[in-house]
Each structure stands twice: as C-alpha cells, then as structure tokens.
Amino acid sequence: MKTKLQNKIALNIIRIIAALVVVILLFLLGDILISGVPHISWHFLTSASQSFESGGGIGIQLFNSVYLLLLTLIISFPISLGAGIFLSEYAPKNLFTSIVRMAIEVLSSLPSVVVGLFGFLLFVVQFQMGFSILSGAIALTFFNLPLLTRNIEESLRAVPNLQREAGMSLGLSKWRTVTRVILPEALPGIITGVVLGAGRVFGEAAALIYTAGQSATNIDFGNWNPFNATSPLNLMRPAETLAVHIWKINSEGVMPDASAVSAGASAVLIIVVLLFNIFARIVGNSLYRKLTATK
Amino acid sequence: MDPIKEKIQSNSRETRQDLFGKIITYACITLIVLVVLSIFIFVASKGMATFFVNKANFWDFLSGKNWNPSMLDSNGKPMLGALPMITGSFGVTILAVLFATPFAIGTALYMTEIASGKGERILQSVIELLVGIPSVVYGFIGLSVIVPFVRNYIGGSGYGILSGSFVLFVMVLPTVTSMTVDSLRAVPRFYKEASLALGATKWQTIYKVILRSSTSGILTAIIFGMARAFGEALAVQMVIGNAAVMPTGLLSSASTLTSVLTMGIGNTVMGTVANNALWSLALILLLMSLFFNIIVRLIGRKGRM
Numbered sequence: 001m002k003t004k005l006q007n008k009i010a011l012n013i014i015r016i017i018a019a020l021v022v023v024i025l026l027f028l029l030g031d032i033l034i035s036g037v038p039h040i041s042w043h044f045l046t047s048a049s050q051s052f053e054s055g056g057g058i059g060i061q062l063f064n065s066v067y068l069l070l071l072t073l074i075i076s077f078p079i080s081l082g083a084g085i086f087l088s089e090y091a092p093k094n095l096f097t098s099i100v101r102m103a104i105e106v107l108s109s110l111p112s113v114v115v116g117l118f119g120f121l122l123f124v125v126q127f128q129m130g131f132s133i134l135s136g137a138i139a140l141t142f143f144n145l146p147l148l149t150r151n152i153e154e155s156l157r158a159v160p161n162l163q164r165e166a167g168m169s170l171g172l173s174k175w176r177t178v179t180r181v182i183l184p185e186a187l188p189g190i191i192t193g194v195v196l197g198a199g200r201v202f203g204e205a206a207a208l209i210y211t212a213g214q215s216a217t218n219i220d221f222g223n224w225n226p227f228n229a230t231s232p233l234n235l236m237r238p239a240e241t242l243a244v245h246i247w248k249i250n251s252e253g254v255m256p257d258a259s260a261v262s263a264g265a266s267a268v269l270i271i272v273v274l275l276f277n278i279f280a281r282i283v284g285n286s287l288y289r290k291l292t293a294t295k
Numbered sequence: 296m297d298p299i300k301e302k303i304q305s306n307s308r309e310t311r312q313d314l315f316g317k318i319i320t321y322a323c324i325t326l327i328v329l330v331v332l333s334i335f336i337f338v339a340s341k342g343m344a345t346f347f348v349n350k351a352n353f354w355d356f357l358s359g360k361n362w363n364p365s366m367l368d369s370n371g372k373p374m375l376g377a378l379p380m381i382t383g384s385f386g387v388t389i390l391a392v393l394f395a396t397p398f399a400i401g402t403a404l405y406m407t408e409i410a411s412g413k414g415e416r417i418l419q420s421v422i423e424l425l426v427g428i429p430s431v432v433y434g435f436i437g438l439s440v441i442v443p444f445v446r447n448y449i450g451g452s453g454y455g456i457l458s459g460s461f462v463l464f465v466m467v468l469p470t471v472t473s474m475t476v477d478s479l480r481a482v483p484r485f486y487k488e489a490s491l492a493l494g495a496t497k498w499q500t501i502y503k504v505i506l507r508s509s510t511s512g513i514l515t516a517i518i519f520g521m522a523r524a525f526g527e528a529l530a531v532q533m534v535i536g537n538a539a540v541m542p543t544g545l546l547s548s549a550s551t552l553t554s555v556l557t558m559g560i561g562n563t564v565m566g567t568v569a570n571n572a573l574w575s576l577a578l579i580l581l582l583m584s585l586f587f588n589i590i591v592r593l594i595g596r597k598g599r600m
Contacts, residue, residue: 008494014409017401018418021472024465025421028428031436079447090320100324102588103331109519109584110334111526113553117560117566117577121341142330146341149327173309175316195453196427203429206528209312210560214407246431247529259439266432273427 029270036267037082041262045268049216049245050255059263060216063131063232064239069202071137071178071235075142075192083145084152089178108146115142116207124211131238136212143196143207151193155186188288195280199273213238214248242269332350335581337565342578345571351375356575364556364569373568376575377552378539380591384551386456386542387531388524389462392471396517396518398464399471407479408501425469434533439460442534454536458552462530467520474519474562478512479505505514511594522587528553 043057050056071144083104091097119139121130159182167177216239220247240248245263249258306314308406345351359376366374402422406415441461446453482505490500504511536548539555556576563570 003496003499007498011409011496013406014401017398018405018410018414021398021402021468022418022421024468028436028465029424031440032432034438040500041345047545050500079323079326083327084322085316086324094376100328103328106588107327107331107334109522109526109588110527111553111580113526113528113556114338114577114580115334117556117574118337119317120560122333137501142334145327147329171309173312173316175312176309180459199427200429201434203427205429205431206557209557212309214561218402243429243431244489246435247533250435262435268436269429269432273429274424275425277427 017090032263032270036263036265036270037250039264040267043066044264048218049261056255056257056261058242058245058261058268059288060219061240061242061245061265062268063219064212064216065202065241065243068133068136068140068208068234068239068241069166069198070131072144073194073198075137076141078144079141079214080148080152081132083149085178086181087149088156089182090175090272092223103209104146107142107159108109108150112204113205113206115139116210119207120210130215130236131211131215133212134235136208136239136241140201140204144201147197147200148193151197152186152190154184155189155193158187158189160238164230188284191287194221195276195283199276199280201275202272203243203269205241205247207246208241209247212241212244214244216240216245229247238288316489318533338574338577338581341571341574342581343575343577345375345568349373349568349571351568351572356572358379358542364563364572370560373572375568375572375575377572377579378550379539380550380555380576381579383456383459383535383542383549384525387459387535387546387551389520389525390456390460390545391467392517392521393545394460394464395468395471395520398468399475399516399520399555400513402468402472403475403479404478404505410506420483422469422472426473430466430527430530431533433462433466434530437530437534449546452536452548453490454534454548455544455546456535456549457541457545458533458534459549462534463524466526466527467487468475470523471516471520475492475509475513476515478509478516481512511597514594515591519592520589522584524588525583526553528557534559552580554582568582 047057123135147183167181220230223231246262310526361374361376362597363374490504534556538548
C-alpha cells in the first residue's frame with residue numbers, strides 16, 4: 001500500500017506544480033491588464049510623451065517600435081532565409097558547417113545586452129551613425145538572426161524528401177526545387193516563426209538602449225520624406241521604443257505618473273505580443289490549408 | 296562555333312541556377328559567422344584594454360571588492376574590483392534556477408505523463424505566453440509587485456538579490472520547462488511500457504525510469520536557463536537596487552554584470568579607464584555565455600555515449 005500512497009502523493013504534487021504555473025501566468029496577465037488597460041485611451045496611444053509632467057502618451061514610442069520591427073524584419077528575413085536554406089539543403093558534412101552551427105548557437109545564447117553593446121561600438125561609434133533607428137534595427141537583426149535561421153531550417157527540413165526527389169527527377173536544379181517546391185510547402189511554418197520572432201523583437205529593450213537611443217525626438221506625421229530630420233521614416237533619428245520607454249521612466253523616476261504610464265505601456269506591449277501569437281497561429285493554419293489543400 | 300557543341304560544352308541553365316543558389320546561401324551563412332566573430336573580436340579587444348592599456352591586474356579585477364573606476368585607491372590605481380558584480384550575477388542566476396527547476400520538471404512531467412490532450416495544450420500555450428512577455432514588463436511587475444512584497448513580508452528595502460531571482464525565476468521557467476518537455480518526450484515509449492508491465496506505479500516509472508534516462512536533457516535545459524538568467528539585463532537591473540558593493544545578504548541592494556553595464560556605458564566617456572572596465576565586464580559576460588555553450592556540448596556528448 002505504501003507505494004500506492006507514494007504514487008498518489010507524488011502525482012498530486014506534480015499536478016499542484018502545474019496548476020501553480022498556470023496561476024503564475026494568470027496572475028501576471030491579470031496584474032498587467034487590470035492595472036494597465038484603464039490607462040489606455042486614444043489620447044494615450046497617440047500623444048507624445050512628457051518628461052517632467054503627467055499626462056504624457058506613448059504615440060511616438062509606439063510608432064518607433066513598429067517601424068523598428070519592420071526594418072528589422074526587412075533586414076533579417078532575407079539573410080536568415082539564405083542561411084536556413086544553406087543549412088537544410090546545401091550544408092555539406094564538414095568542418096565549415098559545424099563551425100557555422102556553433103556560431104549560430106553561440107549567437108542565439110549571447111546576452112542581448114552584449115549584442116546591443118557591440119552594435120553601439122561598431123555602428124554608433126565606429127561608423128558614426130549615432131543613436132539611430134538603423135543602428136537599432138541592425139542590432140535587433142543580430143538578435144533575431146539565429147532564431148529565424150533555426151526556424152527556417154526546421155521548417156524546410158520538415159518537408160518530406162520525396163518532394164526534393166520529385167523536383168530533381170523532373171530535371172530542375174536544386175535551387176529551383178528549393179525555391180519553387182520546398183519553400184512554398186514550408187511557408188506556413190516559416191511565417192509562424194517570423195511572427196513569433198516579431199513578438200520577441202517588439203518587446204526587446206536591452207539591445208536598443210545604446211543603439212536606437214533613449215530619446216524620442218518629436219516627429220512630424222505630415223512629413224513622409226525619409227531624408228527629412230523630422231520625418232517618421234527618417235532612418236538616422238534616435239528612436240526610443242515602447243519597451244525602452246518603460247525601462248527609462250522606471251529607472252529615471254522623474255515622471256510623476258511613471259507607474260501609470262508604464263502600466264499602460266506594459267499592457268499595450270502584452271496585448272501586441274498576444275495578438276502576434278494569435279495571428280501567427282491563424283495565418284500559419286490558413287496558409288497551410290491553402291497551400292496543401294487539406295480540409 | 297557549332298551551336299550544338301557550344302550548348303553541350305557550356306554550363307546548362309540548371310547548373311548556373313545552382314551556382315547562383317550556392318553563392319547566395321554561402322554569402323548569408325558567412326555573414327552570420329562574420330557577425331559572431333566580429334562580436335567576439337570587438338568586445339574582446341575593448342575588454343582587454345583594461346589590462347593592457349590601463350595596466351590593471353587581471354587577478355585583482357576578478358577578486359577585488361571595491362568598484363569605483365573613477366576613483367584611485369591608496370596605490371594610485373583605479374578601484375576596479377568586479378567581484379561584487381560577479382557575485383551578484385552568480386547569486387541571482389543560481390537562486391533563480393534553484394527555484395525554477397522543480398517547477399519546470401513538475402510542469403514538464405505533468406504535460407508529458409499525466410495531462411490529457413487538452414491539459415497539455417493549455418500548458419503549452421501558458422509556456423508560450425510566458426516566453427512572449429517582454430523582459431521590461433517582467434521588470435516592471437517586479438518593481439510594482441515583488442519589491443513591495445519582499446519589503447513588507449520578508450524584510451529589507453525590497454531591492455536585492457532575492458527580488459532579482461524571483462523575477463528571473465519566472466523568466467527562465469518557460470525555457471527550462473519546454474526543453475525538459477522535449478527531453479522527456481525523447482524517452483523511448485517501451486522504457487515506460489516495460490516499467491509499467493513490471494508492476495511499477497506511475498510515480499515509480501517516472502522517478503526510476505523516465506527521469507533517469509532523460510537526465511542529460513534536463514541538465515541541458517537547466518544550463519540554458521542559467522545562460523538566460525546570467526545574461527538578462529533590464530528586468531534584473533530594475534529590481535536589484537544597483538549598489539556596486541559586495542552583497543551582504545539576499546535582501547541588501549546589489550548589482551550584476553548586466554545591470555552595471557546598462558547603467559554605466561552611457562555615463563562614461565569612451566576610452567577612459569571607467570569605460571574600459573565596463574567593457575571588461577561585457578567580456579566576462581561573453582565568456583560566460585561561451586562557457587555555458589561548451590558545457591551544453593559536453594553534456595550532449597556524454598548523453599550520446
């Protein structure tokens with residue numbers, strides 16, 4: 001009977017632990033949303049932030065976050081697509097490939113603050129780009145590359161070899177087989193990975209503090225010429241993102257309503273990340289259905 | 296020349312396409328390798344400057360207890376003792392992983408051994424959501440919930456290693472859990488069946504068979520959790536108190552390598568001792584992350600044998 005009792009106790013402890021983890025998540029989400037959502041208003045989402053008085057919004061930061069995310073994806077997607085195709089289709093079994101794999105592993109486990117500091121050293125200081133959206137986007141690219149590459153490689157690998165053989169037997173080159181046969185089938189997985197990665201990039205702050213900077217310059221939403229200093233599209237302006245904003249107002253402590261603004265901004269961040277997660281699933285599933293003709 | 300001969304002797308369109316593909320993919324992958332190499336070269340050359348340009352003693356740097364790079368000590372050398380930050384970093388990392396491991400293993404066991412399909416899916420999305428919450432949001436929750444909690448119920452100012460490790464606990468939990476799940480799933484089904492057929496209870500099977508055969512995978516998961524905790528910057532920086540002194544306990548203000556870096560790089564001038572010393576801290580971070588990688592590889596190699 002003793003073993004039966006032990007079994008019961010142990011299994012129940014495991015159940016309790018799992019339940020606790022769910023409770024932790026519910027508590028976190030509840031805390032953020034309950035304290036944050038009441039602060040979200042149209043005014044909060046669109047107006048500029050204030051430094052020394054209350055009532056500021058997060059409009060510019062929100063725009064910067066989205067813009068930075070788009071730039072990062074534009075830079076990192078093609079590179080990781082090439083790298084992913086290499087690893088899953090071309091990589092020979094030799095020293096070079098194992099070095100490459102190790103490099104990607106190391107890059108993915110580097111602390112994001114180190115990646116940010118490297119970006120600061122190379123782009124902000126060495127290349128004299130200053131604190132700018134472009135430096136930030138490049139730093140985020142370094143941060144995003146290993147994840148995206150691995151995701152693309154795995155999605156490509158999941159495509160059955162039959163498809164490759166079919167392409168080859170039709171006399172297609174390997175490159176054409178990959179781009180016209182394998183890639184479309186792997187697309188749903190790739191898109192899901194890109195969107196999930198986008199969620200991570202959206203909330204990243206440590207890599208941005210010293211690359212995209214901590215100041216949100218006033219931008220003029222009527223002026224869309226990228227070469228103009230006040231244009232929202234200007235690549236060389238410093239751009240504080242939403243996540244950096246939360247960090248900055250909490251560590252500086254000069255804003256009177258810092259906790260309210262951070263609660264609101266945190267809620268916005270969480271909601272955006274949740275939307276990314278849901279979106280990734282929906283798009284992945286519907287693309288899969290469309291491309292593979294499954295019901 | 297004869298057009299047929301020319302066509303046969305020149306490369307076909309397919310060969311050219313293949314060459315094109317090879318060049319492109321090789322270029323992308325080489326770019327990534329170059330990025331990693333240059334991160335190491337740049338940070339290392341900056342980090343070494345403290346020892347080669349400013350002539351600081353490497354051993355004193357690692358073991359010194361006074362960190363105040365802009366001040367000179369009695370020997371006329373800048374006070375570059377990084378031990379407080381190193382202790383802080385290891386303190387929060389080890390505590391966080393100690394808290395997280397039982398939770399992670401429990402949750403992973405529930406997902407793989409006990410839960411129905413629905414329960415597993417629910418926990419799967421719980422873990423995905425925990426991964427998705429940005430680190431500044433964890434820091435903000437730490438600041439608004441954990442710090443007051445520690446202050447009111449445990450003691451001290453609320454800022455310190457304990458609060459830092461509570462925040463990190465939640466942050467490394469999903470990493471460790473999902474990797475543990477993977478390693479539990481990799482246990483061959485017939486191990487479990489054999490054990491159950493011998494009359495073992497579910498718990499005996501879990502404890503004596505499943506956990507034993509996935510030990511190396513679970514260790515890998517824990518090391519990855521440590522790597523994540525060690526490198527986490529902002530969430531820790533927000534709750535640890537940022538006093539660059541030797542921590543006297545879990546409840547006193549402390550600092551970590553990452554927190555000093557985030558605070559300091561903007562306030563020091565490039566090329567000065569104070570700035571170089573910070574780059575040396577970054578180098579330590581880099582080397583630690585490499586070290587965690589090597590351990591994971593060693594465990595993987597041992598697990599295969």
